[in-house]
Amino acid sequence: MLITNIKALVGVHPKETYFLRGSELNQLPVLENAWLLLENGLIKDFGPMGSLPSSSAKLETLDAKGRFVFPSWCDSHTHIVFAAPREEEFALKIAGKTYEEIAAAGGGILNSANKLQNATEDELFESASIRLKDMIKQGTGALEIKSGYGLTVESELKMLRVIQRLKAAFPIPIKASLLAAHAYPAEFKEDHQGYINLIINELIPLVAQEKLADYIDAFCEKGFFSLEETALILEAAAKYGLKPKIHANQLSVSGAVQLGIQHQAVSVDHLEETDEEVLTSLSESNTIATLLPSCSFYINIPFANAKGLIEHNAIVALASDYNPGSTPSGNMNFVVSLGCIKLKMTPQQAINAATINGAAAMELSEQVGSIAIGKRANLMITRPMTSLAYLPYSFGQSQIETVILNGEIYHG
Numbered sequence: 001m002l003i004t005n006i007k008a009l010v011g012v013h014p015k016e017t018y019f020l021r022g023s024e025l026n027q028l029p030v031l032e033n034a035w036l037l038l039e040n041g042l043i044k045d046f047g048p049m050g051s052l053p054s055s056s057a058k059l060e061t062l063d064a065k066g067r068f069v070f071p072s073w074c075d076s077h078t079h080i081v082f083a084a085p086r087e088e089e090f091a092l093k094i095a096g097k098t099y100e101e102i103a104a105a106g107g108g109i110l111n112s113a114n115k116l117q118n119a120t121e122d123e124l125f126e127s128a129s130i131r132l133k134d135m136i137k138q139g140t141g142a143l144e145i146k147s148g149y150g151l152t153v154e155s156e157l158k159m160l161r162v163i164q165r166l167k168a169a170f171p172i173p174i175k176a177s178l179l180a181a182h183a184y185p186a187e188f189k190e191d192h193q194g195y196i197n198l199i200i201n202e203l204i205p206l207v208a209q210e211k212l213a214d215y216i217d218a219f220c221e222k223g224f225f226s227l228e229e230t231a232l233i234l235e236a237a238a239k240y241g242l243k244p245k246i247h248a249n250q251l252s253v254s255g256a257v258q259l260g261i262q263h264q265a266v267s268v269d270h271l272e273e274t275d276e277e278v279l280t281s282l283s284e285s286n287t288i289a290t291l292l293p294s295c296s297f298y299i300n301i302p303f304a305n306a307k308g309l310i311e312h313n314a315i316v317a318l319a320s321d322y323n324p325g326s327t328p329s330g331n332m333n334f335v336v337s338l339g340c341i342k343l344k345m346t347p348q349q350a351i352n353a354a355t356i357n358g359a360a361a362m363e364l365s366e367q368v369g370s371i372a373i374g375k376r377a378n379l380m381i382t383r384p385m386t387s388l389a390y391l392p393y394s395f396g397q398s399q400i401e402t403v404i405l406n407g408e409i410y411h412g
């Protein structure tokens with residue numbers, strides 16, 4: 001397929017760009033008045049309209065007149081496998097209860113775990129598929145999905161098998177993270193070591209044997225998993241080649257970011273709470289700081305210090321955190337808008353953070369995240385727009401008209 005008359009081809013980074021750090025995030029290369037050739041599911045070539053090869057006349061052509069072409073969003077942090085939404089907690093939140101208060105009163109993650117334990121694999125696959133189709137229509141072309149609402153060996157495996165089925169059924173790259181350390185199940189409330197032993201001695205070996213996860217994750221936070229407990233789990237997972245991507249500093253400055261860095265985490269995610277030490281620890285580190293502004297928006301917690309992280313030369317990514325409790329939305333367009341409006345990122349920084357750096361946070365930069373020859377043709381074509389900034393500016397309205405996955409128009 002040949003796409004012609006593209007007003008601007010966005011994110012034409014050099015092919016070898018793996019991630020963008022600090023001020024590099026300001027560079028979002030754009031080719032104006034361009035054509036783009038897709039072949040065998042990949043980006044074959046692109047260039048300015050003046051250089052359109054004459055042989056292209058025979059090709060199936062899509063005229064993009066006035067529209068922008070972006071690489072698909074790369075959403076590196078989601079929890080889209082869940083049994084039921086939690087809108088009953090919405091009323092409590094509106095009435096002023098905090099995330100921690102709702103969780104302590106038996107809501108939160110344990111509420112989702114009870115529901116998931118009673119759901120079948122087929123039911124979970126069906127409901128997650130509906131969510132994923134919606135996300136794809138909103139421009140997501142690669143994502144990570146976590147377990148963590150099972151909290152028993154059987155139910156964590158059930159979640160990961162659902163993710164494995166999603167990997168096979170959907171035409172986009174998907175990575176899976178084992179997040180059994182999401183909350184202590186009620187029966188282990190007073191026996192943390194018992195649950196950790198279960199994760200280390202039973203779950204991780206089974207997950208590794210069936211190759212059900214790409215990463216290990218933990219909710220390292222006061223009231224959830226301590227630094228020491230998280231470290232035990234990360235060390236056990238490392239023996240099976242599972243790298244960490246961890247939930248860090250969502251509710252407090254806990255040391256979780258530094259712990260992640262020590263364990264060569266691919267990413268440390270959330271970071272709503274930071275201090276100078278946290279910012280400094282991420283300078284020069286290859287651990288990616290993944291920020292989740294839709295979570296801050298929904299549960300009214302501080303927005304992460306994206307500007308400080310960028311000034312400290314960190315690698316910053318943006319992701320949705322789609323889950324039934326703290327972020328009931330997987331809309332990456334809204335995430336990018338919040339990146340600009342609340343995190344004070346420029347449109348260029350926010351778009352880079354949600355594409356190439358999101359890809360890096362899933363170790364997928366060689367395949368997706370920018371427009372480069374040989375990468376997967378996972379793209380979105382906007383409505384006619386006046387400028388690139390119109391996309392985050394027009395928050396809450398989708399500017400995406402056409403989604404292309406592996407070189408073909410996605411009809412869902």
Ligand SMILES: N=CN[C@@H](CCC(=O)O)C(=O)O
Nearest residue numbers: 108109219295321323325326
């Ligand atoms: N913080 C931990 N996990 C999720 C929320 C999970 C839930 O409330 O169900 C998050 O990333 O925000």
Ligand SMILES: [Zn+2]
Nearest residue numbers: 077079247321
């Ligand atoms: Zn999360």
